[in-house]
Amino acid sequence: MALLELNDLNIEYKTDQGNVRAVEDVNIQIEKGETVGIVGESGCGKTTMAKSVLGILPSNANIVSGEIIYDGKDLTERSEDFLRENIRWSEISWIAQNAMNALNPVYRIKSLFHEALSIHTDLSKAERREKIEQLLTDVDLDAAVINDYGHELSGGQRQRVIIALALALSPPLIIADEPTTGLDVVIQDQILRLISDLQKETNSAMMFISHDVNAVAEVSDKTSVMYAGNVVESGDSSDVFKSPAHPYTVGLMNAFPRIDSDPDDALVTIPGSPPELIDPPKGCRFKSRCPFATEDCTVTPPDTKVNNRSHVAKCHYTSKAEKFREEGKKIETWEQNDTVEVR
Numbered sequence: 001m002a003l004l005e006l007n008d009l010n011i012e013y014k015t016d017q018g019n020v021r022a023v024e025d026v027n028i029q030i031e032k033g034e035t036v037g038i039v040g041e042s043g044c045g046k047t048t049m050a051k052s053v054l055g056i057l058p059s060n061a062n063i064v065s066g067e068i069i070y071d072g073k074d075l076t077e078r079s080e081d082f083l084r085e086n087i088r089w090s091e092i093s094w095i096a097q098n099a100m101n102a103l104n105p106v107y108r109i110k111s112l113f114h115e116a117l118s119i120h121t122d123l124s125k126a127e128r129r130e131k132i133e134q135l136l137t138d139v140d141l142d143a144a145v146i147n148d149y150g151h152e153l154s155g156g157q158r159q160r161v162i163i164a165l166a167l168a169l170s171p172p173l174i175i176a177d178e179p180t181t182g183l184d185v186v187i188q189d190q191i192l193r194l195i196s197d198l199q200k201e202t203n204s205a206m207m208f209i210s211h212d213v214n215a216v217a218e219v220s221d222k223t224s225v226m227y228a229g230n231v232v233e234s235g236d237s238s239d240v241f242k243s244p245a246h247p248y249t250v251g252l253m254n255a256f257p258r259i260d261s262d263p264d265d266a267l268v269t270i271p272g273s274p275p276e277l278i279d280p281p282k283g284c285r286f287k288s289r290c291p292f293a294t295e296d297c298t299v300t301p302p303d304t305k306v307n308n309r310s311h312v313a314k315c316h317y318t319s320k321a322e323k324f325r326e327e328g329k330k331i332e333t334w335e336q337n338d339t340v341e342v343r
């Protein structure tokens with residue numbers, strides 16, 4: 001049994017304009033000790049999905065159907081008290097983007113930890129202090145920051161504090177939602193490496209959410225690519241990133257050139273933006289931006305097996321994936337209005 005299983009998960013937000021179908025029929029499994037990457041542009045439903053696991057969705061959100069099975073328990077059926085006392089921090093912790101900005105600036109760093117440790121452990125005050133200093137050292141901070149206020153630290157230092165907090169109770173699962181976004185590129189790299197090293201050392205499983213394909217490819221064993229509320233491609237990261245089979249994955253990878261790619265190569269971007277999720281298009285949601293789309297794409301896209309492992313893509317034309325990859329490198333492919341013939 002997987003540590004976390006999202007089964008046919010559907011989540012909507014109620015708004016004055018109508019219901020936003022932010023997560024639709026999402027299936028994701030995370031095994032013990034494994035890192036699963038979730039990648040996609042802003043607004044694709046990644047954060048909504050992650051918040052549903054922790055039970056911290058905003059009040060206008062509704063889990064319409066599906067299951068969130070953690071260690072055999074369906075969390076969608078558990079109360080707020082149960083999640084607070086038995087799941088958050090101790091079983092599943094959360095590293096959010098710029099999380100410290102959201103925290104109370106009049107709190108000292110030590111207060112953040114004392115709160116989590118006093119609720120969930122029976123350590124004495126002195127033992128808690130020792131533990132906090134150790135956690136801060138583990139994330140390469142000077143233990144003296146224990147007495148600082150959040151606003152006295154740099155962005156990178158704050159994110160290290162948040163990582164230390166996420167590790168404080170040795171949770172079996174860590175959800176890291178855009179943990180490096182907004183940081184300086186060099187710091188991003190350090191934080192990424194730190195998360196990856198600590199995760200291996202502690203053997204926690206991790207859901208690693210990012211819009212940055214390269215970051216996801218670097219740390220994840222498996223990857224799910226999300227577009228407009230759907231998982232459009234998933235599989236072992238080595239399969240997904242070596243042989244992307246959905247045109248969206250191809251476009252996303254070209255939009256994030258690897259550090260070792262030729263600097264003279266033109267940057268390819270996917271024109272347009274994801275569709276409105278109040279009345280999303282029928283069939284494939286990527287259709288209007290896909291240079292390879294045909295009439296068939298207006299019907300429900302299939303889950304197509306790409307190889308004899310677990311690599312699947314929601315596209316009718318995965319048998320043409322090699323051609324997608326080749327044509328997808330060219331700017332003209334994405335800029336022209338006509339469909340590119342791949343047959």
Ligand SMILES: Nc1ncnc2c1ncn2[C@@H]1O[C@H](COP(=O)(O)OP(=O)(O)OP(=O)(O)O)[C@@H](O)[C@H]1O
Pocket residue numbers: 013014015020022040041042043044045046047048049058060178277
């Ligand atoms: N509180 C809310 N009320 C209504 N709609 C919302 C709310 N929060 C998010 N949405 C909508 O749900 C969809 C998914 O958003 P979500 O934040 O989950 O995406 P994301 O991929 O995590 O993007 P980002 O990285 O920008 O957070 C978007 O269309 C967004 O506008």
